[in-house]
Amino acid sequence: MNNAIATRNLYRFEEIYFLDHAVGKQRTLREIKSAAKRVWQKHRGKMPKIYFGLGTKYNGQYLSYQQGDEIHLAEGQRDYLTLTHELVHAMGYDYHDKKFVDVYFDLLENVFHMHRGELELTAGLYGVDR
Ligand SMILES: [Zn+2]
Numbered sequence: 001m002n003n004a005i006a007t008r009n010l011y012r013f014e015e016i017y018f019l020d021h022a023v024g025k026q027r028t029l030r031e032i033k034s035a036a037k038r039v040w041q042k043h044r045g046k047m048p049k050i051y052f053g054l055g056t057k058y059n060g061q062y063l064s065y066q067q068g069d070e071i072h073l074a075e076g077q078r079d080y081l082t083l084t085h086e087l088v089h090a091m092g093y094d095y096h097d098k099k100f101v102d103v104y105f106d107l108l109e110n111v112f113h114m115h116r117g118e119l120e121l122t123a124g125l126y127g128v129d130r
Pocket residue numbers: 085089096
């Protein structure tokens with residue numbers, strides 16, 4: 001799948017599907033850092049430092065990002081979902097392709113107890129790369 005399309009579809013899925021889920025709820029920096037340890041648990045290497053920052057501008061909106069060993073979570077995106085997304089990038093998955101989504105969903109299922117079948121089904125409806 002074309003990377004721009006994969007990105008657009010994944011963002012749309014995240015924005016809409018997770019609105020009513022606990023992983024989409026805004027958290028304190030303390031809660032985010034504690035959850036990050038659980039997400040990173042099985043991954044070797046140093047966990048990135050996490051900041052509540054401005055974010056980076058994308059399509060006129062400030063978005064969270066990962067760069068090197070830093071993750072910056074923008075306002076309105078200080079939730080476990082965005083945190084997990086950025087941590088997957090930090091684990092070495094640069095593009096929003098099938099490999100990225102596999103790792104992402106494994107973490108959402110194992111760390112945050114989300115229902116895998118429902119994730120897969122809904123992701124399919126949004127055209128997320130599967
Ligand atoms: Zn991303």
